[in-house]
Structure formats: C-alpha cells, structure tokens
Amino acid sequence: MKGVIVEMDMYYKIRSYYNDGKSIRWIARTLGISRQTVKKYCSGNTIPGIRKEYHRDNTIVTDDVEQFILDCFKEDEAEGLKKQQHTAKRIYDRLVEEQGFTGGESTIRKAVNDLQKELDVPAQADMPLEYDPGDAIQIDWGECTVYLDGVRTKLYSFCGRLCYSCDIFVQLFRTQNLEAFLEAQQRMFDYFGGIPNRLIFDNAKVAVKEGFGKHAVATDGYRAFAAHYAFKTDFCNIASGNEKGLVENLVGYSRRNFMVPVPRAKSIEELNEHLLTKCLAYRDKHKIASHENTVREAYCIEKTYLHAIPAYRYDTSRTATPDVGDYSTVRFEKNNYSVPIKYLRKTVTVKGYADKVLILYRGKLIATFDRLYGSGKTAYRLEHYIDLLERKPRCVFQAKPVRETVAEELIDWGKQLPGGNAEMVKLLRLCVDYGEEKVLEAKYSLPIGVVPTVDIIRSQLHIKPETNVLMISGDIDVNSSDLTKFDEKCGVS
Numbered sequence: 001m002k003g004v005i006v007e008m009d010m011y012y013k014i015r016s017y018y019n020d021g022k023s024i025r026w027i028a029r030t031l032g033i034s035r036q037t038v039k040k041y042c043s044g045n046t047i048p049g050i051r052k053e054y055h056r057d058n059t060i061v062t063d064d065v066e067q068f069i070l071d072c073f074k075e076d077e078a079e080g081l082k083k084q085q086h087t088a089k090r091i092y093d094r095l096v097e098e099q100g101f102t103g104g105e106s107t108i109r110k111a112v113n114d115l116q117k118e119l120d121v122p123a124q125a126d127m128p129l130e131y132d133p134g135d136a137i138q139i140d141w142g143e144c145t146v147y148l149d150g151v152r153t154k155l156y157s158f159c160g161r162l163c164y165s166c167d168i169f170v171q172l173f174r175t176q177n178l179e180a181f182l183e184a185q186q187r188m189f190d191y192f193g194g195i196p197n198r199l200i201f202d203n204a205k206v207a208v209k210e211g212f213g214k215h216a217v218a219t220d221g222y223r224a225f226a227a228h229y230a231f232k233t234d235f236c237n238i239a240s241g242n243e244k245g246l247v248e249n250l251v252g253y254s255r256r257n258f259m260v261p262v263p264r265a266k267s268i269e270e271l272n273e274h275l276l277t278k279c280l281a282y283r284d285k286h287k288i289a290s291h292e293n294t295v296r297e298a299y300c301i302e303k304t305y306l307h308a309i310p311a312y313r314y315d316t317s318r319t320a321t322p323d324v325g326d327y328s329t330v331r332f333e334k335n336n337y338s339v340p341i342k343y344l345r346k347t348v349t350v351k352g353y354a355d356k357v358l359i360l361y362r363g364k365l366i367a368t369f370d371r372l373y374g375s376g377k378t379a380y381r382l383e384h385y386i387d388l389l390e391r392k393p394r395c396v397f398q399a400k401p402v403r404e405t406v407a408e409e410l411i412d413w414g415k416q417l418p419g420g421n422a423e424m425v426k427l428l429r430l431c432v433d434y435g436e437e438k439v440l441e442a443k444y445s446l447p448i449g450v451v452p453t454v455d456i457i458r459s460q461l462h463i464k465p466e467t468n469v470l471m472i473s474g475d476i477d478v479n480s481s482d483l484t485k486f487d488e489k490c491g492v493s
Contacts, residue, residue, distance in 0.1 A: 131163035134305025138247035158184035165298035194306025317351035334375035
C-alpha cells in the first residue's frame, strides 16, 4: 500500500510553516492538504519519496488510528453539516487511502462505535451576541423555487440583516456569481439607506481567494468594492453559525413566509418588487421578542449611524470587448447576443450584470438583453435584422431572428399574404415600428370579410395628429370701442 507522497516544494512549505510556529490545522488549510499529511512531514522524520511498509494487523487499533478517527469527528463538528458526516465506512476508506491501514473494516467499525460512546457530550452552546447601531450587516445566500412565466425555476435568495435593528432585505437572483453578489449588496445599501462598518458573511468563493475565517484573504475584485463603499469584511469561522445567526434565521424565515405558496410571476423583477414590499411590511409590523424597540424604531435609530452612500455608483458588471461576428452577434460568457447589423465586425463593449446584459459602441448603448445563463444560447432582437431582411426578403421564413422572436400566429398570417416574402417583411417592419400586440389588435378590429393586407393594417395603425389647441389661462382684457357709426349704417338707433 502506498504512503502519502508530496512534492519537495510542498514539503519545504510544510517544514517552514511548522518551524515558524504555525499549527497543523492552519498549514493544512493554507496548503489545501489533509492534516494527516502535514503531521506526517512536519517533524522532518519522514522525507518525500519514501514509502512506508505496512503489515496487516486486524486486531490492534493503534493510537495513530484512534487519533485519525477523533480527527474525523472534529471535522464533522467543525463543518456542522448533518447530512455530510463521516460514517464508519468512510473513516475506514480514508484510513486505507490516506494512512495505508491494513486492518479489517469491522475493526474500525467497533473502534468508531466505542469512541462515539466515550465522546457522547452535549453540543457546545452558542454565545449570545450584541451589536451597536451601524456596526454590522450579516449577509447570506439561500435557495428557493418559483414559477417564472409558468416555468418552475430554482433561484437564489440574497438575504441581509442589520445586526442592531434586525431590519431585513431579501432579493432573488439567477446565480451566485460575483456580479450578483456585488449588485445584491449595492441594492441592500440603497434599501437600508447607508453602509455599516462591517459586513459579516461566510467564506464565499466569489469574494475569498484563500484562507478561512480571520485568515481569509479577499479577492482583488471584492477588495475594490469594499474600498469604494468603505466597509470592513468579517469572514465567519468554520462551524460558527452563531457569528451570523441573525441572517441564517432570515434565510429560513423568508423561505417559509415569503415563498409559501410557491410564488408565480412574469419576471424576476416582479418577484423582487413583491419581496421589497414584504421587507417593508416586516419593518413596519415586526418586533423581536428580546428587544425593547420595534424593528422600525430600532431601524430609525440605526439609520443615523450608517455611512453615506458614495455619489459614484460602483460598476458591478463583468466587462468584455468582443468583435461583432458575421451573424451580427457578440459572444459573452458562452452565449450570444445580437446587435444592429450596422455594427458588423466592429468592436463593442459588453457589460454583464446579474440579470441584464448591456452592449455599447463607443459609449453609446445599442442593445439590452436579459442575461442568459448556461451555454450555447442566442438572444435575438428582430429590429436588429429588419434592414437586412428588407434587402434579402427571400430568407424571411427561414431566418432565425424571425423564427425565434416572432409569434407563430404572425408567421402563419405572413405565409397567407398575397405578396409572399416581401409582404411578410413589410408586416415585420410594422411589428418593429408599432409592436406585435398593436399589429394583431389592428387585424382583429377589421370587419368580417375584410382581408387583412399589410396596407390595410398600416392604415389602421396610422396615428392622426392631434389638433393644435392654444390654452390660455386667466381672462383677456379687451379695450372698449365706439360703435355709433357702425350702428347708424345698420339702422340701429
């Protein structure tokens, strides 16, 4: 059975850190290796490249094996995941893989059972915490299921809670990427009306480049965001739920109270407006049992301690500068978006936000889309291709920007028009100019028996100019005149 072997560079780091007084746990986390590997090499008694020979002993559980089992128990306690804990089988497998254990699985099962009985100690209690006004906000992510335009969809809920007043903020996003993470916090600052001294949260991958808890090092992108809004980051220690217990409670509370029954909406924007209404109602009506003030009363106090939001709004987007391809599309994050054909082969700027994609040319906005997630998808705009279709009408019924954006009813109608492809293009031009709904409304408004040609629909859509009316406020002064001579001519005495 092979022992654990590390490269010489890794061995050097282990020995150096250990000689500097770093703990085995710290070294393991920093280097991304197991504590057992660190223990094996830290003292210098074992050199990389040397394989340890093991002899099978099915009956004796050594001190090292016992310590390994106890370390597994400690890992479970630290992680705090009830559904992801070591079983006796998993401990046995790790002993074989990582320590070269040659004993039987039943031996380890008995040892695990005996040690669990010896360590049957009540769980550690959490320490109650108290915060000053404006000190901190706790943030966290949760998951929920909703129906967007009738489609069952999994979304991620961003939850933020002021630690003093317990005021809440909840919004939904399609993903937990960096753009969503930054935008969520930005919206939260706007909602609370200011910025606290600290943000408390887990070691989010999008914000932490290495380390855990107090040893965590933020990414350059997140450090720039934190610097702009001038708050400190306070990363939680592993298995220290009490450090952000307020927001963990909020994740569950919002899911049970705001997401039951399962919400249904046309868009994520509609859902988020609904959630803001729920948050405002919570502020107005809720009172924490252990607090003297209501949430609103406490929030009004806390708001005065929050720092002002900078006038410049930090750009939370992921930015790219692709060239427009032959099909008048640009690629961004594995998906494609159309632009007007006049920008063909030009270099544009794409800004990807949490839910939106903006495309600009020399600082001018030329297209906006809902952001696509996944890969291999393309979002088209009919108006981007209408000029090309007018020059090449023969392809209108096969054109993807038509087939993927135009209602099937309109396409079927176009196939029945007497002018063929050219008339279909004219119909699409009306859709671009007036909108599909108005074009269909004009069709349905025609008397029975009238054939809905493009010319007739165009006449129906024509908007008559309003009559110019001069509005005068107040009375008008009129000078009196002598009408005597006029009266005499008319025979009026």
